[in-house]
Amino acid sequence: MKILVTGAAGFIGFHLSNRFLSMGHEVVGLDIVNDYYDPQVKWDRLAILKDQPSFSHAHIDLGDTEAMDALFREEGFTHVVNLAAQAGVRYSLENPRAYIDSNVVGFLNILEGCRHNKVEHLVYASSSSVYGLNTHMPLSTHESVNHPMSLYAATKKANEMMAHSYSSLYDLPTTGLRFFTVYGPWGRPDMALFLFTKNILAGEPINVFNHGKMRRDFTYIDDIIEGVVRVTQNTAKPNPDWDGDKPDPATSSCPFRVYNIGNNQVVELSRYIEVLEECLGKKAIMNMMPMQPGDVPATEADVSDLQADVGFKPDTSIEEGIRKFVDWYRDYYGE
Numbered sequence: 001m002k003i004l005v006t007g008a009a010g011f012i013g014f015h016l017s018n019r020f021l022s023m024g025h026e027v028v029g030l031d032i033v034n035d036y037y038d039p040q041v042k043w044d045r046l047a048i049l050k051d052q053p054s055f056s057h058a059h060i061d062l063g064d065t066e067a068m069d070a071l072f073r074e075e076g077f078t079h080v081v082n083l084a085a086q087a088g089v090r091y092s093l094e095n096p097r098a099y100i101d102s103n104v105v106g107f108l109n110i111l112e113g114c115r116h117n118k119v120e121h122l123v124y125a126s127s128s129s130v131y132g133l134n135t136h137m138p139l140s141t142h143e144s145v146n147h148p149m150s151l152y153a154a155t156k157k158a159n160e161m162m163a164h165s166y167s168s169l170y171d172l173p174t175t176g177l178r179f180f181t182v183y184g185p186w187g188r189p190d191m192a193l194f195l196f197t198k199n200i201l202a203g204e205p206i207n208v209f210n211h212g213k214m215r216r217d218f219t220y221i222d223d224i225i226e227g228v229v230r231v232t233q234n235t236a237k238p239n240p241d242w243d244g245d246k247p248d249p250a251t252s253s254c255p256f257r258v259y260n261i262g263n264n265q266v267v268e269l270s271r272y273i274e275v276l277e278e279c280l281g282k283k284a285i286m287n288m289m290p291m292q293p294g295d296v297p298a299t300e301a302d303v304s305d306l307q308a309d310v311g312f313k314p315d316t317s318i319e320e321g322i323r324k325f326v327d328w329y330r331d332y333y334g335e
């Protein structure tokens with residue numbers, strides 16, 4: 001496969017590119033390396049990827065239509081995995097336009113590139129945040145996601161709808177993946193595990209939202225990567241049983257799919273912190289906070305479709321996953 005991985009300098013894109021390269025595929029990693037969080041981490045991830053001969057970096061903004069058209073025309077990708085996006089629920093309250101530029105305009109450029117250059121399968125990152133006000137656990141792709149609680153979530157839902165229109169109009173196979181709180185080595189500096197580790201080691205307080213009662217399906221990075229690789233190889237197909245009188249949101253009469261990728265094991269935030277304290281050998285000073293606007297109180301993924309279609313479901317425990325994160329963190333920052 002010749003694969004375009006967008007967001008390759010990002011947390012998930014870095015691991016995914018590495019994995020595709022180790023499988024012998026050719027990878028073009030697109031990333032503008034923005035400063036939403038410390039760009040040094042992104043450059044360090046890219047340096048590891050650039051050491052491998054089948055990797056090249058495209059320093060392009062998803063929103064740059066001309067550059068995106070040229071890239072698709074020149075490279076002839078067989079597969080595209082779109083991970084580049086403005087991520088983060090909380091930041092979407094501060095800088096909503098960044099979400100429209102990267103996640104909506106940028107995603108249109110991806111769709112157009114795939115449409116005009118006969119890409120065999122487009123896989124793209126959606127998010128568990130699309131479930132919004134839906135509290136029916138476990139969260140299922142077969143239920144409605146019409147009640148987003150943040151603009152970030154709304155852009156991810158918009159991606160799914162935009163993808164469906166291209167699958168329907170141009171027969172473009174598309175698969176959307178709703179990731180559930182991803183963590184692990186090289187993890188994002190704006191996310192809880194990283195922020196907690198940094199502050200605990202520095203003896204500073206950590207902000208614990210919803211008084212530690214937040215419940216999350218924390219998913220280890222290697223499980224996410226295994227799921228994405230298997231899904232990429234499993235080109236989306238029309239569902240022959242799809243019925244317009246009872247429209248199933250997860251499939252369609254065109255080649256369109258949406259899956260959850262989550263650990264299917266809910267953990268309370270207070271337990272997550274406890275495991276981190278054990279790994280660090282140090283207690284946290286906790287600053288208990290209310291819920292943040294836009295955040296959902298609980299997530300739990302129904303992954304039965306993923307398991308049925310690609311024979312895999314995440315299963316790394318937080319005890320193992322957090323230990324691996326802490327090992328990486330200590331090594332990277334020399335703590």
Ligand SMILES: NC(=O)c1ccc[n+]([C@@H]2O[C@H](COP(=O)([O-])OP(=O)(O)OC[C@H]3O[C@@H](n4cnc5c(N)ncnc54)[C@H](O)[C@@H]3O)[C@@H](O)[C@H]2O)c1
Nearest residue numbers: 007009010011012032033034061062084085102125179182
């Ligand atoms: N990490 C999670 O827990 C999680 C959960 C749900 C969904 N997601 C989604 O998965 C994808 C990857 O997430 P991540 O955690 O690796 O995030 P990340 O921020 O580490 O990676 C995204 C990368 O995309 C790049 N980028 C952003 N806008 C761009 C643009 N306009 N043009 C080119 N490059 C651009 C950034 O520089 C960054 O390196 C995102 O779409 C995110 O919304 C992540």
